[in-house]
Amino acid sequence: MPRSEALGRGMRLTGLAADIRNEWRAGNRSRLAQLLVVALVVIAIATFVGSIMTGAADASLANVWRWLIGEADQALSIRDRIIILDIRLPRAVLGMLVGASLAVSGVVMQGLFRNPLADPGLVGVSSGASLGAVLLIVLGTAAFGPLFALFGFYALPVAAFFGGLVTTLLLYRIATRGGQTSIATLLLAGIALGALTGAVTGVLVFMADDKQLRDLTFWGLGSLAGANWTKILASAPIILLSLAVTPFLARGLNAITLGEAAAFHMGIPVQRLKNVAIVSVAAATGASVAVSGGIGFVGIVVPHLLRLVIGPDHRYLLPASALLGGTLLILADMIARTIVSPAELPIGIVTAFIGAPFFLWILLRGRSNMGL
Protein backbone atom coordinates (compact mmCIF):
# COMPACT_ATOMS: atom_id res chain seq x y z
CA MET A 1 0.00 0.00 0.00
CA PRO A 2 2.64 2.61 0.93
CA ARG A 3 4.61 1.46 -2.06
CA SER A 4 1.80 2.01 -4.56
CA GLU A 5 1.03 5.32 -2.91
CA ALA A 6 4.60 6.45 -3.40
CA LEU A 7 4.44 5.22 -6.97
CA GLY A 8 1.27 7.24 -7.53
CA ARG A 9 2.87 10.34 -6.12
CA GLY A 10 5.91 9.78 -8.30
CA MET A 11 3.73 9.54 -11.36
CA ARG A 12 1.85 12.70 -10.45
CA LEU A 13 5.16 14.53 -10.18
CA THR A 14 6.38 13.26 -13.55
CA GLY A 15 3.01 14.30 -14.95
CA LEU A 16 3.53 17.78 -13.52
CA ALA A 17 6.97 18.02 -15.11
CA ALA A 18 5.52 16.96 -18.47
CA ASP A 19 2.71 19.52 -18.17
CA ILE A 20 5.25 22.24 -17.44
CA ARG A 21 7.26 21.19 -20.51
CA ASN A 22 4.17 21.31 -22.71
CA GLU A 23 3.03 24.75 -21.52
CA TRP A 24 6.58 26.04 -22.01
CA ARG A 25 6.54 24.84 -25.61
CA ALA A 26 3.09 26.35 -26.19
CA GLY A 27 4.32 29.70 -24.88
CA ASN A 28 1.41 29.89 -22.44
CA ARG A 29 3.17 31.51 -19.52
CA SER A 30 0.26 32.03 -17.12
CA ARG A 31 -0.66 28.32 -17.13
CA LEU A 32 3.04 27.51 -16.90
CA ALA A 33 3.33 29.84 -13.92
CA GLN A 34 0.49 28.11 -12.08
CA LEU A 35 2.10 24.72 -12.61
CA LEU A 36 5.49 26.03 -11.54
CA VAL A 37 4.09 27.38 -8.28
CA VAL A 38 2.71 23.92 -7.52
CA ALA A 39 6.06 22.34 -8.39
CA LEU A 40 7.88 24.85 -6.20
CA VAL A 41 5.69 23.98 -3.23
CA VAL A 42 6.74 20.34 -3.61
CA ILE A 43 10.42 21.27 -4.05
CA ALA A 44 10.33 23.61 -1.05
CA ILE A 45 8.90 20.91 1.20
CA ALA A 46 11.44 18.36 -0.04
CA THR A 47 14.33 20.79 0.53
CA PHE A 48 13.02 21.65 3.97
CA VAL A 49 12.86 18.01 5.02
CA GLY A 50 16.20 17.29 3.36
CA SER A 51 17.94 20.06 5.28
CA ILE A 52 16.61 18.72 8.56
CA MET A 53 18.05 15.32 7.75
CA THR A 54 21.53 16.46 6.76
CA GLY A 55 24.29 18.02 8.83
CA ALA A 56 27.69 17.56 10.40
CA ALA A 57 26.35 15.29 13.15
CA ASP A 58 24.40 12.10 12.63
CA ALA A 59 20.88 12.42 13.84
CA SER A 60 18.00 10.17 13.11
CA LEU A 61 14.78 11.84 12.06
CA ALA A 62 13.05 8.52 12.64
CA ASN A 63 14.11 8.56 16.30
CA VAL A 64 12.70 12.05 16.74
CA TRP A 65 9.50 11.01 15.04
CA ARG A 66 9.17 8.05 17.37
CA TRP A 67 9.74 10.43 20.30
CA LEU A 68 7.10 12.81 18.98
CA ILE A 69 4.48 10.07 18.80
CA GLY A 70 5.59 8.83 22.20
CA GLU A 71 7.03 5.47 21.21
CA ALA A 72 10.72 5.98 21.79
CA ASP A 73 12.91 5.60 24.80
CA GLN A 74 13.36 9.15 26.14
CA ALA A 75 17.03 8.76 26.99
CA LEU A 76 17.93 7.22 23.66
CA SER A 77 16.58 10.02 21.54
CA ILE A 78 17.52 13.12 23.52
CA ARG A 79 20.63 13.90 21.46
CA ASP A 80 18.79 13.48 18.14
CA ARG A 81 15.95 15.56 19.52
CA ILE A 82 18.18 18.50 20.38
CA ILE A 83 20.03 18.38 17.07
CA ILE A 84 16.88 18.23 15.02
CA LEU A 85 14.28 20.19 16.97
CA ASP A 86 16.50 22.88 18.51
CA ILE A 87 19.23 23.29 15.90
CA ARG A 88 18.23 22.13 12.46
CA LEU A 89 14.50 22.80 12.49
CA PRO A 90 14.72 26.47 13.59
CA ARG A 91 17.49 26.93 11.09
CA ALA A 92 15.39 25.56 8.23
CA VAL A 93 12.36 27.59 9.33
CA LEU A 94 14.42 30.77 9.57
CA GLY A 95 16.04 30.01 6.20
CA MET A 96 12.64 29.62 4.59
CA LEU A 97 11.31 32.83 6.18
CA VAL A 98 14.36 34.95 5.41
CA GLY A 99 14.78 33.57 1.88
CA ALA A 100 11.12 34.20 1.07
CA SER A 101 11.27 37.66 2.56
CA LEU A 102 14.46 38.64 0.68
CA ALA A 103 13.12 37.37 -2.66
CA VAL A 104 9.69 38.96 -2.26
CA SER A 105 11.22 42.28 -1.14
CA GLY A 106 13.29 42.14 -4.32
CA VAL A 107 10.21 41.56 -6.47
CA VAL A 108 8.20 44.34 -4.83
CA MET A 109 11.05 46.83 -4.97
CA GLN A 110 11.81 45.97 -8.60
CA GLY A 111 8.15 46.39 -9.45
CA LEU A 112 7.90 49.67 -7.60
CA PHE A 113 11.01 51.12 -9.21
CA ARG A 114 10.10 49.45 -12.51
CA ASN A 115 13.54 47.96 -12.89
CA PRO A 116 14.94 44.44 -12.49
CA LEU A 117 18.11 45.72 -10.82
CA ALA A 118 16.47 47.32 -7.80
CA ASP A 119 17.12 45.16 -4.76
CA PRO A 120 17.03 46.12 -1.08
CA GLY A 121 20.55 44.76 -0.58
CA LEU A 122 21.93 46.58 -3.59
CA VAL A 123 20.42 50.02 -3.06
CA GLY A 124 21.23 50.45 0.60
CA VAL A 125 17.94 49.47 2.25
CA SER A 126 19.63 46.57 4.02
CA SER A 127 22.44 48.85 5.23
CA GLY A 128 19.80 51.26 6.51
CA ALA A 129 18.15 48.38 8.34
CA SER A 130 21.54 47.33 9.75
CA LEU A 131 22.12 50.85 10.98
CA GLY A 132 18.78 50.73 12.77
CA ALA A 133 19.76 47.47 14.46
CA VAL A 134 23.27 48.68 15.37
CA LEU A 135 21.85 51.93 16.79
CA LEU A 136 19.65 49.88 19.03
CA ILE A 137 22.45 47.57 20.19
CA VAL A 138 24.97 50.36 20.89
CA LEU A 139 22.78 53.13 22.26
CA GLY A 140 20.71 50.40 23.82
CA THR A 141 18.39 50.87 26.73
CA ALA A 142 19.67 54.38 27.45
CA ALA A 143 18.24 55.84 24.27
CA PHE A 144 15.69 53.23 23.34
CA GLY A 145 14.33 52.18 26.71
CA PRO A 146 10.72 52.84 25.72
CA LEU A 147 11.20 50.85 22.50
CA PHE A 148 12.38 47.84 24.49
CA ALA A 149 9.54 48.30 26.94
CA LEU A 150 7.02 48.50 24.12
CA PHE A 151 8.31 45.81 21.79
CA GLY A 152 10.31 43.44 23.98
CA PHE A 153 12.26 41.08 21.76
CA TYR A 154 10.66 42.65 18.71
CA ALA A 155 12.73 45.78 19.37
CA LEU A 156 15.59 44.71 17.08
CA PRO A 157 13.41 43.92 14.03
CA VAL A 158 11.40 47.07 14.66
CA ALA A 159 14.56 49.22 14.81
CA ALA A 160 15.82 47.57 11.60
CA PHE A 161 12.41 48.19 10.02
CA PHE A 162 12.62 51.92 10.72
CA GLY A 163 16.19 52.03 9.39
CA GLY A 164 15.03 50.32 6.19
CA LEU A 165 11.93 52.51 5.92
CA VAL A 166 13.84 55.78 6.16
CA THR A 167 16.35 54.59 3.54
CA THR A 168 13.62 53.44 1.15
CA LEU A 169 11.71 56.71 1.46
CA LEU A 170 14.90 58.72 0.90
CA LEU A 171 15.79 56.62 -2.14
CA TYR A 172 12.34 57.03 -3.58
CA ARG A 173 12.47 60.80 -3.09
CA ILE A 174 15.88 61.02 -4.72
CA ALA A 175 15.40 58.68 -7.67
CA THR A 176 11.81 59.32 -8.71
CA ARG A 177 10.66 62.52 -10.36
CA GLY A 178 7.16 62.94 -11.67
CA GLY A 179 6.48 59.22 -11.62
CA GLN A 180 9.61 58.31 -13.58
CA THR A 181 12.44 56.49 -11.84
CA SER A 182 15.98 56.94 -13.03
CA ILE A 183 17.74 53.63 -12.42
CA ALA A 184 21.16 55.27 -12.65
CA THR A 185 20.20 57.74 -9.92
CA LEU A 186 18.67 54.91 -7.90
CA LEU A 187 21.79 52.75 -7.98
CA LEU A 188 24.18 55.66 -7.37
CA ALA A 189 22.03 57.09 -4.58
CA GLY A 190 21.94 53.56 -3.15
CA ILE A 191 25.74 53.47 -3.12
CA ALA A 192 25.87 56.87 -1.41
CA LEU A 193 23.25 55.94 1.18
CA GLY A 194 24.95 52.60 1.75
CA ALA A 195 28.29 54.34 2.34
CA LEU A 196 26.70 56.89 4.64
CA THR A 197 24.84 54.37 6.76
CA GLY A 198 27.98 52.22 6.76
CA ALA A 199 30.00 55.17 8.06
CA VAL A 200 27.52 55.91 10.83
CA THR A 201 27.50 52.22 11.70
CA GLY A 202 31.30 52.37 11.86
CA VAL A 203 31.19 55.30 14.28
CA LEU A 204 28.76 53.40 16.47
CA VAL A 205 30.95 50.31 16.46
CA PHE A 206 33.87 52.54 17.42
CA MET A 207 31.85 53.90 20.33
CA ALA A 208 30.69 50.50 21.50
CA ASP A 209 32.01 48.93 24.70
CA ASP A 210 33.22 45.34 24.96
CA LYS A 211 29.90 43.73 25.69
CA GLN A 212 28.19 45.62 22.91
CA LEU A 213 30.99 44.68 20.54
CA ARG A 214 30.36 41.05 21.29
CA ASP A 215 26.64 41.52 20.65
CA LEU A 216 27.41 43.33 17.42
CA THR A 217 29.83 40.72 16.15
CA PHE A 218 27.44 37.96 17.06
CA TRP A 219 24.61 39.68 15.27
CA GLY A 220 26.65 40.89 12.31
CA LEU A 221 27.96 37.44 11.35
CA GLY A 222 25.09 37.47 8.94
CA SER A 223 24.15 33.85 8.91
CA LEU A 224 21.46 31.47 9.91
CA ALA A 225 23.91 29.85 12.34
CA GLY A 226 22.37 31.58 15.32
CA ALA A 227 18.86 30.45 14.44
CA ASN A 228 16.70 29.69 17.42
CA TRP A 229 13.03 29.78 18.25
CA THR A 230 13.29 33.24 19.88
CA LYS A 231 14.61 34.75 16.66
CA ILE A 232 11.84 33.07 14.75
CA LEU A 233 9.23 34.38 17.15
CA ALA A 234 10.68 37.86 16.84
CA SER A 235 10.80 37.94 13.04
CA ALA A 236 8.12 35.57 11.76
CA PRO A 237 5.07 37.76 12.50
CA ILE A 238 6.60 40.76 10.72
CA ILE A 239 7.83 38.72 7.75
CA LEU A 240 4.60 36.76 7.39
CA LEU A 241 2.51 39.91 7.64
CA SER A 242 4.49 41.72 4.97
CA LEU A 243 4.40 38.64 2.74
CA ALA A 244 0.66 38.39 3.27
CA VAL A 245 -0.07 41.85 1.89
CA THR A 246 1.93 41.34 -1.31
CA PRO A 247 -0.74 39.35 -3.22
CA PHE A 248 -2.93 42.45 -2.95
CA LEU A 249 -0.19 44.47 -4.60
CA ALA A 250 0.15 42.13 -7.59
CA ARG A 251 -2.29 43.80 -9.97
CA GLY A 252 -1.01 47.26 -9.09
CA LEU A 253 2.61 46.22 -9.57
CA ASN A 254 1.70 44.75 -12.96
CA ALA A 255 0.06 48.01 -13.99
CA ILE A 256 2.88 50.17 -12.66
CA THR A 257 5.38 48.44 -14.97
CA LEU A 258 3.85 50.67 -17.66
CA GLY A 259 4.56 53.77 -15.54
CA GLU A 260 2.83 55.46 -12.65
CA ALA A 261 0.63 57.54 -14.94
CA ALA A 262 -0.46 54.50 -16.94
CA ALA A 263 -1.19 52.62 -13.71
CA PHE A 264 -3.43 55.48 -12.59
CA HIS A 265 -5.15 55.44 -16.01
CA MET A 266 -5.86 51.77 -15.44
CA GLY A 267 -7.59 52.51 -12.17
CA ILE A 268 -4.81 51.82 -9.65
CA PRO A 269 -4.68 54.10 -6.57
CA VAL A 270 -0.97 54.66 -7.18
CA GLN A 271 -0.04 56.57 -4.03
CA ARG A 272 -1.61 53.96 -1.77
CA LEU A 273 0.10 51.17 -3.71
CA LYS A 274 3.48 52.85 -3.28
CA ASN A 275 2.95 53.42 0.44
CA VAL A 276 1.99 49.82 1.11
CA ALA A 277 4.82 48.52 -1.10
CA ILE A 278 7.47 50.65 0.60
CA VAL A 279 6.33 49.74 4.10
CA SER A 280 6.18 46.03 3.28
CA VAL A 281 9.66 46.05 1.71
CA ALA A 282 11.09 47.91 4.69
CA ALA A 283 9.38 45.57 7.17
CA ALA A 284 10.43 42.36 5.41
CA THR A 285 13.99 43.58 4.87
CA GLY A 286 14.23 44.95 8.41
CA ALA A 287 13.04 41.73 10.00
CA SER A 288 15.38 39.63 7.84
CA VAL A 289 18.39 41.83 8.53
CA ALA A 290 17.59 41.83 12.24
CA VAL A 291 17.72 38.04 12.51
CA SER A 292 20.27 37.09 9.88
CA GLY A 293 22.36 40.15 9.03
CA GLY A 294 22.91 41.06 5.41
CA ILE A 295 22.41 38.16 3.00
CA GLY A 296 22.91 39.47 -0.51
CA PHE A 297 21.68 38.70 -4.01
CA VAL A 298 18.69 36.47 -3.17
CA GLY A 299 16.39 39.38 -4.00
CA ILE A 300 17.89 39.79 -7.43
CA VAL A 301 18.71 36.27 -8.55
CA VAL A 302 15.43 34.61 -7.64
CA PRO A 303 12.99 37.05 -9.31
CA HIS A 304 15.19 37.29 -12.38
CA LEU A 305 15.38 33.51 -12.87
CA LEU A 306 11.62 33.23 -12.47
CA ARG A 307 10.90 36.08 -14.89
CA LEU A 308 12.90 34.19 -17.52
CA VAL A 309 10.57 31.22 -17.16
CA ILE A 310 7.12 32.53 -16.24
CA GLY A 311 7.35 36.20 -17.20
CA PRO A 312 6.89 39.28 -15.07
CA ASP A 313 3.24 38.79 -14.02
CA HIS A 314 3.33 39.57 -10.29
CA ARG A 315 0.34 37.37 -9.50
CA TYR A 316 2.62 34.36 -10.03
CA LEU A 317 6.01 35.99 -9.58
CA LEU A 318 5.33 36.85 -5.92
CA PRO A 319 4.38 33.38 -4.62
CA ALA A 320 6.94 31.67 -6.85
CA SER A 321 9.69 33.99 -5.57
CA ALA A 322 8.74 33.37 -1.96
CA LEU A 323 8.97 29.61 -2.49
CA LEU A 324 12.15 29.63 -4.57
CA GLY A 325 13.81 32.21 -2.30
CA GLY A 326 13.19 30.07 0.77
CA THR A 327 14.31 26.91 -1.02
CA LEU A 328 17.52 28.45 -2.36
CA LEU A 329 18.46 29.98 0.97
CA ILE A 330 18.03 26.63 2.71
CA LEU A 331 20.19 25.03 0.01
CA ALA A 332 22.82 27.77 0.36
CA ASP A 333 22.76 27.19 4.11
CA MET A 334 23.24 23.46 3.58
CA ILE A 335 26.29 24.24 1.44
CA ALA A 336 27.54 26.73 4.04
CA ARG A 337 27.39 24.24 6.87
CA THR A 338 28.63 21.13 5.07
CA ILE A 339 31.32 22.31 2.63
CA VAL A 340 33.96 22.96 5.33
CA SER A 341 32.35 20.71 7.93
CA PRO A 342 32.58 20.58 10.91
CA ALA A 343 33.28 24.34 10.58
CA GLU A 344 30.85 26.66 8.77
CA LEU A 345 31.02 29.38 6.15
CA PRO A 346 28.85 32.44 6.70
CA ILE A 347 25.93 32.01 4.32
CA GLY A 348 26.47 35.52 2.93
CA ILE A 349 29.69 34.22 1.35
CA VAL A 350 27.83 31.40 -0.39
CA THR A 351 25.08 33.66 -1.74
CA ALA A 352 27.68 36.20 -2.90
CA PHE A 353 29.67 33.51 -4.73
CA ILE A 354 26.54 32.39 -6.55
CA GLY A 355 24.81 35.75 -6.82
CA ALA A 356 27.52 38.19 -7.84
CA PRO A 357 28.54 36.41 -11.07
CA PHE A 358 24.86 35.91 -11.81
CA PHE A 359 24.25 39.62 -11.38
CA LEU A 360 27.07 40.40 -13.81
CA TRP A 361 25.54 37.97 -16.27
CA ILE A 362 22.16 39.76 -16.02
CA LEU A 363 23.92 43.06 -16.67
CA LEU A 364 25.77 41.83 -19.75
CA ARG A 365 22.75 40.06 -21.14
CA GLY A 366 20.08 42.69 -20.73
CA ARG A 367 21.83 46.02 -20.58
CA SER A 368 19.68 47.57 -23.27
CA ASN A 369 16.42 46.64 -21.59
CA MET A 370 17.19 48.04 -18.17
CA GLY A 371 17.38 51.71 -18.88
CA LEU A 372 21.12 51.83 -18.29
Next chain:
Amino acid sequence: MINVSNLSVRLGGRPVIHGVSLEARPGALTAIVGPNGCGKTTTLKAISGELAPAGGTIRINGRDLRGLKPWELASMRGVLPQSTVISFPFTVREVVRLGLAAGANADAALHDRIAAEALEAVDLGGFAGRFYQELSGGEQQRVQLARVLCQISEPVTDGQPRYLLLDEPVSSLDIRHQLGIMQLARSFCERGGGVVAVMHDLNLTAMFADHMVMMKAGKVRASGAPAEVLTDETMEAVFGCRMRVGVAPPAPVPFVLPQTASL
Protein backbone atom coordinates in the same frame (compact mmCIF):
# COMPACT_ATOMS: atom_id res chain seq x y z
CA MET B 1 -19.82 64.53 -22.68
CA ILE B 2 -16.49 65.78 -21.35
CA ASN B 3 -16.81 69.35 -20.11
CA VAL B 4 -13.72 71.39 -19.36
CA SER B 5 -14.50 74.82 -18.02
CA ASN B 6 -12.04 77.56 -17.23
CA LEU B 7 -9.24 75.05 -16.56
CA SER B 8 -5.92 76.28 -15.28
CA VAL B 9 -2.95 74.04 -14.45
CA ARG B 10 0.38 74.73 -12.80
CA LEU B 11 3.47 72.62 -13.37
CA GLY B 12 6.18 73.04 -10.76
CA GLY B 13 4.51 76.25 -9.56
CA ARG B 14 4.50 77.77 -13.04
CA PRO B 15 1.09 78.38 -14.63
CA VAL B 16 0.97 76.60 -18.00
CA ILE B 17 -2.75 76.42 -18.78
CA HIS B 18 -4.82 79.56 -18.43
CA GLY B 19 -8.61 79.32 -18.46
CA VAL B 20 -9.09 76.62 -21.09
CA SER B 21 -12.67 75.62 -21.82
CA LEU B 22 -13.66 72.90 -24.23
CA GLU B 23 -16.28 70.27 -24.86
CA ALA B 24 -15.82 66.80 -26.20
CA ARG B 25 -19.10 65.26 -27.25
CA PRO B 26 -19.72 61.55 -27.51
CA GLY B 27 -19.93 60.53 -31.14
CA ALA B 28 -17.32 63.13 -32.09
CA LEU B 29 -13.57 63.07 -32.53
CA THR B 30 -12.15 66.16 -30.83
CA ALA B 31 -8.60 67.07 -31.81
CA ILE B 32 -6.34 69.38 -29.83
CA VAL B 33 -3.62 70.94 -31.97
CA GLY B 34 -1.04 73.65 -31.50
CA PRO B 35 2.70 74.32 -31.46
CA ASN B 36 5.14 72.46 -29.15
CA GLY B 37 4.77 73.39 -25.51
CA CYS B 38 1.38 75.08 -25.95
CA GLY B 39 -0.24 72.86 -23.31
CA LYS B 40 -1.98 70.20 -25.44
CA THR B 41 -0.62 67.25 -23.50
CA THR B 42 -1.03 69.05 -20.16
CA THR B 43 -4.69 69.68 -20.98
CA LEU B 44 -5.15 66.02 -21.86
CA LYS B 45 -3.43 64.98 -18.63
CA ALA B 46 -5.80 67.18 -16.66
CA ILE B 47 -8.78 65.60 -18.44
CA SER B 48 -7.44 62.13 -17.64
CA GLY B 49 -7.21 63.07 -13.95
CA GLU B 50 -3.46 62.59 -13.89
CA LEU B 51 -2.79 66.28 -13.14
CA ALA B 52 -4.87 68.12 -10.58
CA PRO B 53 -6.15 71.45 -11.91
CA ALA B 54 -5.21 74.65 -10.09
CA GLY B 55 -8.58 76.07 -11.05
CA GLY B 56 -11.69 75.32 -13.08
CA THR B 57 -13.70 72.13 -13.34
CA ILE B 58 -13.69 69.03 -15.48
CA ARG B 59 -16.75 66.85 -15.81
CA ILE B 60 -17.13 63.47 -17.46
CA ASN B 61 -20.72 62.48 -18.18
CA GLY B 62 -21.79 65.16 -15.73
CA ARG B 63 -19.62 63.93 -12.86
CA ASP B 64 -16.89 66.09 -11.41
CA LEU B 65 -13.48 64.50 -11.88
CA ARG B 66 -12.47 65.31 -8.32
CA GLY B 67 -15.20 63.07 -6.94
CA LEU B 68 -14.17 60.01 -8.97
CA LYS B 69 -11.93 57.20 -7.72
CA PRO B 70 -9.14 55.91 -9.98
CA TRP B 71 -11.03 52.69 -10.69
CA GLU B 72 -14.23 54.58 -11.53
CA LEU B 73 -12.31 56.74 -13.98
CA ALA B 74 -10.71 53.62 -15.46
CA SER B 75 -14.12 52.31 -16.44
CA MET B 76 -15.10 55.62 -18.10
CA ARG B 77 -12.04 56.47 -20.14
CA GLY B 78 -8.85 54.91 -21.45
CA VAL B 79 -5.64 56.87 -21.94
CA LEU B 80 -2.93 56.32 -24.55
CA PRO B 81 0.32 58.03 -23.48
CA GLN B 82 2.91 59.28 -25.97
CA SER B 83 5.31 56.42 -25.39
CA THR B 84 5.69 53.66 -22.87
CA VAL B 85 8.97 52.03 -21.87
CA ILE B 86 8.77 48.68 -20.07
CA SER B 87 11.86 47.21 -18.46
CA PHE B 88 10.38 43.77 -17.82
CA PRO B 89 10.08 41.08 -20.48
CA PHE B 90 6.32 41.26 -21.10
CA THR B 91 4.86 39.65 -24.17
CA VAL B 92 2.37 41.58 -26.29
CA ARG B 93 -0.41 39.33 -24.99
CA GLU B 94 0.49 40.14 -21.38
CA VAL B 95 0.59 43.91 -21.98
CA VAL B 96 -2.80 43.83 -23.66
CA ARG B 97 -4.20 41.75 -20.83
CA LEU B 98 -3.20 44.46 -18.35
CA GLY B 99 -5.85 46.57 -20.06
CA LEU B 100 -8.43 43.82 -19.64
CA ALA B 101 -7.74 43.65 -15.91
CA ALA B 102 -8.24 47.41 -15.69
CA GLY B 103 -11.52 47.66 -17.55
CA ALA B 104 -15.04 46.83 -16.59
CA ASN B 105 -15.13 43.62 -18.61
CA ALA B 106 -16.59 41.40 -15.96
CA ASP B 107 -17.05 38.40 -18.20
CA ALA B 108 -13.72 36.56 -18.14
CA ALA B 109 -14.92 34.24 -20.89
CA LEU B 110 -14.80 37.14 -23.33
CA HIS B 111 -11.26 38.21 -22.38
CA ASP B 112 -9.43 36.13 -24.98
CA ARG B 113 -11.74 37.35 -27.72
CA ILE B 114 -11.52 41.02 -26.70
CA ALA B 115 -7.72 40.83 -26.58
CA ALA B 116 -7.51 39.11 -29.96
CA GLU B 117 -9.90 41.63 -31.54
CA ALA B 118 -7.99 44.58 -30.10
CA LEU B 119 -4.73 43.26 -31.56
CA GLU B 120 -6.42 42.68 -34.93
CA ALA B 121 -7.80 46.22 -34.81
CA VAL B 122 -4.31 47.72 -34.56
CA ASP B 123 -2.98 45.35 -37.25
CA LEU B 124 -0.91 43.25 -34.84
CA GLY B 125 -2.79 40.00 -35.37
CA GLY B 126 0.12 37.54 -35.13
CA PHE B 127 2.06 39.44 -32.48
CA ALA B 128 0.55 38.09 -29.23
CA GLY B 129 3.55 35.92 -28.34
CA ARG B 130 6.24 38.47 -29.26
CA PHE B 131 8.19 40.39 -26.62
CA TYR B 132 7.14 44.02 -26.24
CA GLN B 133 10.73 45.18 -25.83
CA GLU B 134 11.71 43.71 -29.19
CA LEU B 135 9.09 45.65 -31.18
CA SER B 136 9.67 48.89 -33.07
CA GLY B 137 8.44 52.19 -31.63
CA GLY B 138 5.41 52.25 -33.91
CA GLU B 139 4.50 48.68 -33.06
CA GLN B 140 4.84 49.40 -29.34
CA GLN B 141 2.52 52.37 -29.75
CA ARG B 142 -0.06 50.15 -31.41
CA VAL B 143 0.26 47.53 -28.64
CA GLN B 144 -0.50 50.27 -26.12
CA LEU B 145 -3.52 51.32 -28.15
CA ALA B 146 -4.71 47.70 -28.15
CA ARG B 147 -4.28 47.70 -24.37
CA VAL B 148 -6.45 50.83 -24.11
CA LEU B 149 -9.03 49.24 -26.41
CA CYS B 150 -9.17 46.28 -24.05
CA GLN B 151 -9.80 48.59 -21.11
CA ILE B 152 -12.55 50.48 -22.96
CA SER B 153 -13.77 47.73 -25.24
CA GLU B 154 -17.30 49.11 -25.62
CA PRO B 155 -17.94 52.72 -26.72
CA VAL B 156 -21.15 52.74 -24.68
CA THR B 157 -21.90 50.77 -21.52
CA ASP B 158 -25.01 51.07 -19.34
CA GLY B 159 -26.22 53.85 -21.63
CA GLN B 160 -23.17 55.99 -20.79
CA PRO B 161 -20.60 56.89 -23.44
CA ARG B 162 -16.94 55.96 -22.82
CA TYR B 163 -13.96 57.98 -23.95
CA LEU B 164 -10.53 57.44 -25.44
CA LEU B 165 -7.91 60.07 -24.60
CA LEU B 166 -5.11 59.71 -27.13
CA ASP B 167 -1.85 61.64 -26.85
CA GLU B 168 -0.36 61.80 -30.36
CA PRO B 169 -1.72 58.37 -31.28
CA VAL B 170 -0.11 58.32 -34.72
CA SER B 171 3.16 60.16 -34.03
CA SER B 172 5.48 57.23 -34.75
CA LEU B 173 3.38 55.37 -37.30
CA ASP B 174 3.77 54.99 -41.05
CA ILE B 175 1.10 56.56 -43.21
CA ARG B 176 -0.92 53.37 -43.70
CA HIS B 177 -1.11 52.73 -39.98
CA GLN B 178 -1.82 56.41 -39.29
CA LEU B 179 -4.90 56.13 -41.46
CA GLY B 180 -5.83 52.79 -39.91
CA ILE B 181 -5.63 54.10 -36.34
CA MET B 182 -7.52 57.30 -37.17
CA GLN B 183 -10.25 55.21 -38.78
CA LEU B 184 -10.34 53.08 -35.66
CA ALA B 185 -10.85 56.21 -33.54
CA ARG B 186 -13.50 57.42 -35.93
CA SER B 187 -15.42 54.15 -35.78
CA PHE B 188 -15.27 54.27 -31.95
CA CYS B 189 -17.04 57.64 -32.24
CA GLU B 190 -19.56 56.35 -34.75
CA ARG B 191 -20.52 53.63 -32.29
CA GLY B 192 -21.35 56.27 -29.68
CA GLY B 193 -18.07 56.81 -27.79
CA GLY B 194 -16.01 59.98 -27.61
CA VAL B 195 -12.38 60.56 -28.58
CA VAL B 196 -10.06 63.38 -27.53
CA ALA B 197 -6.76 63.28 -29.43
CA VAL B 198 -3.70 65.48 -29.30
CA MET B 199 -2.61 65.75 -32.93
CA HIS B 200 0.31 67.14 -34.88
CA ASP B 201 -0.61 66.24 -38.42
CA LEU B 202 -3.05 68.91 -39.57
CA ASN B 203 -4.04 67.03 -42.73
CA LEU B 204 -5.04 63.94 -40.78
CA THR B 205 -6.83 66.18 -38.28
CA ALA B 206 -8.75 67.89 -41.05
CA MET B 207 -9.66 64.49 -42.45
CA PHE B 208 -10.86 62.82 -39.28
CA ALA B 209 -11.74 65.40 -36.60
CA ASP B 210 -15.28 66.58 -36.05
CA HIS B 211 -14.16 69.29 -33.70
CA MET B 212 -10.83 71.06 -33.48
CA VAL B 213 -9.33 72.99 -30.58
CA MET B 214 -6.30 75.06 -31.49
CA MET B 215 -4.14 76.13 -28.56
CA LYS B 216 -1.32 78.56 -28.11
CA ALA B 217 0.62 79.41 -24.94
CA GLY B 218 -1.82 77.64 -22.64
CA LYS B 219 -4.95 79.20 -24.11
CA VAL B 220 -7.53 78.18 -26.69
CA ARG B 221 -7.06 80.38 -29.75
CA ALA B 222 -9.68 78.88 -32.01
CA SER B 223 -12.16 76.04 -31.90
CA GLY B 224 -14.82 74.62 -34.16
CA ALA B 225 -15.07 72.39 -37.21
CA PRO B 226 -11.73 71.93 -39.05
CA ALA B 227 -12.95 74.11 -41.93
CA GLU B 228 -13.58 76.99 -39.52
CA VAL B 229 -10.35 76.64 -37.58
CA LEU B 230 -7.88 75.96 -40.37
CA THR B 231 -7.60 79.40 -41.95
CA ASP B 232 -4.59 81.33 -43.15
CA GLU B 233 -5.04 83.84 -40.34
CA THR B 234 -5.22 81.41 -37.41
CA MET B 235 -2.38 79.33 -38.82
CA GLU B 236 -0.14 82.37 -38.84
CA ALA B 237 -1.32 83.60 -35.46
CA VAL B 238 -0.87 80.22 -33.76
CA PHE B 239 2.16 78.67 -35.46
CA GLY B 240 3.98 81.89 -36.25
CA CYS B 241 4.62 81.19 -39.89
CA ARG B 242 2.67 82.33 -42.89
CA MET B 243 1.10 79.57 -44.92
CA ARG B 244 -1.84 78.99 -47.13
CA VAL B 245 -4.61 76.55 -46.42
CA GLY B 246 -5.84 74.49 -49.34
CA VAL B 247 -3.27 75.58 -51.86
CA ALA B 248 -1.29 73.04 -53.87
CA PRO B 249 2.42 73.74 -54.43
CA PRO B 250 3.54 74.74 -57.92
CA ALA B 251 3.73 71.92 -60.42
CA PRO B 252 7.20 70.25 -60.27
CA VAL B 253 7.24 69.74 -56.44
CA PRO B 254 5.92 66.33 -55.40
CA PHE B 255 3.52 66.23 -52.47
CA VAL B 256 1.40 63.47 -50.97
CA LEU B 257 -1.80 64.03 -49.04
CA PRO B 258 -3.37 61.36 -46.82
CA GLN B 259 -6.75 62.30 -48.29
CA THR B 260 -5.81 60.54 -51.51
CA ALA B 261 -5.16 57.20 -49.81
CA SER B 262 -7.41 54.22 -50.32
CA LEU B 263 -7.05 51.28 -47.97
